[in-house]
Amino acid sequence: MESTYTILGADGLQYGPINLNQLKIWISEGRITPTTQVLRSDVNAWHPAAQYTELELAGAAISPVFVSNSGASVITPAIASAAPPSNPALEKQMKSGADWFFWIAGLSLINTGVAVFGGGFRFFLGLGMSLAIDETAKVSGSTVGTVVGLILNLIVVGLFIFFGIFARKRHAWSFITGLVLYSLDSVLVLMFAFRFGVSFLAVAFHGYALFCIFRGLKAANELNAVETQANATTPHVRF
Incomplete structure (x- = not known):
């Protein structure tokens, strides 16, 4: 049976479950970063996306981790905007x-x-x-x-x-x-x-x-x- 994935967004909500192909589309759109928390159906535990080899995110840049008011770590799925080059x-x-x-x-x-x-x-x-x-x-x-x-x-x-x-x-x-x-x-x-x-x-x-x-x-x-x-x-x- 094909594994499915659930994503923890920066807003604290869960997105999914979705299949691997859909997840890779989200990665290409910049919605998933190496530190985005992912729950795979056959693992039963949340892990950073970079730990799943099939996502090919191990060598990608890491997004910052922020701590919410409740004390829970929230991983931002956004890619930081690059500052325009100065002249x-x-x-x-x-x-x-x-x-x-x-x-x-x-x-x-x-x-x-x-x-x-x-x-x-x-x-x-x-x-x-x-x-x-x-x-x-x-x-x-x-x-x-x-x-x-x-x-x-x-x-x-x-x-x-x-x-x-x-x-x-x-x-x-x-x-x-x-x-x-x-x-x-x-x-x-x-x-x-x-x-x-x-x-x-x-x-x-x-x-x-x-x-x-x-x-x-x-x-x-x-x-x-x-x-x-x-x-x-x-x-x-x-x-």
């Missing part, structure tokens, strides 16, 4: 691109402070939007206009800080949205270069920042693709 160079490139949002926000805030207190210089990487707001507040010549301009600048600065935070978490939408807005801002800076005598170096720095942010987006996409592929190749266990 320090891509991680550095991605974070470097994301950090440009923080530089843009910080220098724009300084430019606004300088404008409020009547200073005569600006940082090249500052936002053209901030310059437009500052010039409008200056033309108004009122305290209310200055306060409103400061609030609007804080909102714009906060938006770019927001982009930087999520770009560092590898969110492609954050990179893309920031790139689009900063590209439009570069056009604004170019217009100011003709109309208000803003240095063309500001336009050049905007272009370099856009290039670095784009490289960060590219690195984030590559890292996300590797992680997605690693997750796709991880067996899914249904016990």
